[in-house]
Amino acid sequence: MKNSTFWKVFAAPTAIAVLTLAGLFAALLGDGAWDALSWLAMGISTAVSLKGLLTRKKLS
């Protein structure tokens, strides 16, 4: 696969994966702001998934 296609496909999932890993480990280090990073990361995954689940046929 050409480099440009690779990042076109994997940029968004990679960004979410890195953010999630950072969040899960950050929350181990402290409370408050450290926890919030994990909430943000898992919140984004959940929101993107929900948006996909709620995508319905357009009524024409």
Place this chain on the structure above:
Amino acid sequence: MKSQTIRRWSAIHTWTSLICTLFLLMLALTGLPLIFHHQIDHLLGNAPQFKAMPADAPRLNLDQLIKAAEAHRPGEAMQYFAWEEDEPNGVMAIMAATPGTEPNSSHTFMLDARTGEALEMPSANGGFMMVMLRLHVDMYAGLPGKLLLAFMGLMFVLAIVSGIVLYAPFMRRLPFATVRPEKSTRIRWLDLHNLIGAVTLSWALVVGLTGVINACADLLITSWRNDSLAAMIAPYRDAPPLTQRAQAADLLKLAETAAPGMQADFIAFPGTLLSSEHHYAVFMKGASQLTSHLLTPVLIDASNLKLTAVVERPWYMDALGLSQPLHFGDYGGLPMQILWAALDVLTILVLGSGLYLWWVRRRVKA
């Protein structure tokens, strides 16, 4: 990617998924209530109710607590005392017929640290949540059950990795998060499988891998006993069996002196899995959020209450310590628990849609 390469990864994805999906569905379903076990215990009235007393009410010492526990379960042996951060007035006690009795046959209850009154914890010894826990941990099959689930966890990890590889050819011509409900039910669920799988995969990998490590806990503990512990207690190999435990009132003070800056997390009494025949093992946790998951055992001779050793912590015991919060999702407050449950449900959707997609494709091929 060559079409032959795709076919090969596709076969890996299909078979690793098929092998583990039913087990993973069971784990995801039983794990869901376990995320909220604290809240559920409180709601059902299974959490011990402590009497209101002044905050500075004096605490019983360890000897008095042991006496209170033994009076509550006459004829049984002490196995463990454990402290919980959110229950500062209580000490959790675990007792059984003998110190070496396996954990599922033990009895767990709470002692009021100020009065010594015993408070039952029904959900720690049976009932719905215990059924969920046993299914989740070993399916009532002991070590073979745990190892089978560990193997299923590894299959799950392989399924995720092969899924990442296959994501590329599927998504080459589609923008991220494409869902096409207008095409067909199969295409809609294929898109959702790819989308939800892609955004939940790092969480699923973390929970999957830490689950595998937790499932191997028995093996890691055996290895720790053979490596670190055995060296420390070698001088006791030919010692006569312990007949009388020394007064234990100062046990914690002694452990805190041996491991400065640390705090007792639990005590393993002599003869249990986590101590020796001749020792108390006081497991000390670090003071920071991170090091509170890493436990350092302090071995104290039970016959004379003298320090024997501070046992070293091999890397795999630290890995086990960190695998627990990362698997349970209990270290980031209620928002983390809720999101943990949301990702658990999303994983169920990925597993279910995967099964559905395999089934529809199979019928087309046939």
